[in-house]
Amino acid sequence: MWASKIAVNTALLLATAYTVLPLTWLLVASTKSLGDLSGNAFTLTEFHFFDNLGDLASADGGVYLRWYLNSLLYAVGGAGLGAFCSVACGYAFDKFSFRGKEKLFGVVLLGVLVPTTALALPLYLLASELGVVNTFWAVFVPVLVNPFGVYLARIFSAGYVPGEVLEAARVDGAGELTTFWSISLRMLMPGFVTIFLFQFTGIWNNFFLPLVMLSDRELYPLSLGLYSWHTVVTAEPEYYPLTITGALLAVVPVVIAFLSLQRHWKAGMTSGAVK
16 A cells, blocks of 8 residues: 555656756756856856846847747647637537548548658648748648547537537527537537647647748747757857747747636536536
């Protein structure tokens, strides 16, 4: 009994340390100057965080702010539209009958198994044929497709949208689009938020697709922009504190998204537990 408790607590402690220590290092290191970073990063020395922020905002003509805006456009817009498309598709797979539905859904499940990195080259060739390589759309459009989101939305639709409610709406004369927009989408909001959070995090951390698609640094997201700075740290060490401070600020939108939307997420996870 005691041995199992000790094992569980030890595993939880190690998992917590694995999660917290890198963030702690990032917080402490972002307050240091270039000279202080050569020592122990966990030691507190002079506080240079605001100096680093000023240097970050002015570096390379303020390109970091441009990267931040790009990431927000990719992530917020892509996650919002992508989650809506996933919910609509999952709802259609659950509530409507049409020829070849299960076979088509099997193709969707097959898409879940394909790594996104394996699709980067085919997507690049397709974008090249369409003439949209090195544009905003080359990164934005592919992230709208989320097979896992469709799968998750079908599960949410089956559990959260009773068929009796849809029948009552149809009896009252509501069309399918009106029923979905006014009734079903509201019931599926916890599922929408869950898919949005998954997709937002994935797009925010997206690196390989922008690396393949983009050569104009003005279009870079934060992940690719910080990587481009980090690659020149050896030759130009002044970029090191900028990269660290920029990486810390890059965590903020993800934290805000989870904290602000967790109320809807928790409601979705517990809905239906008590009848």
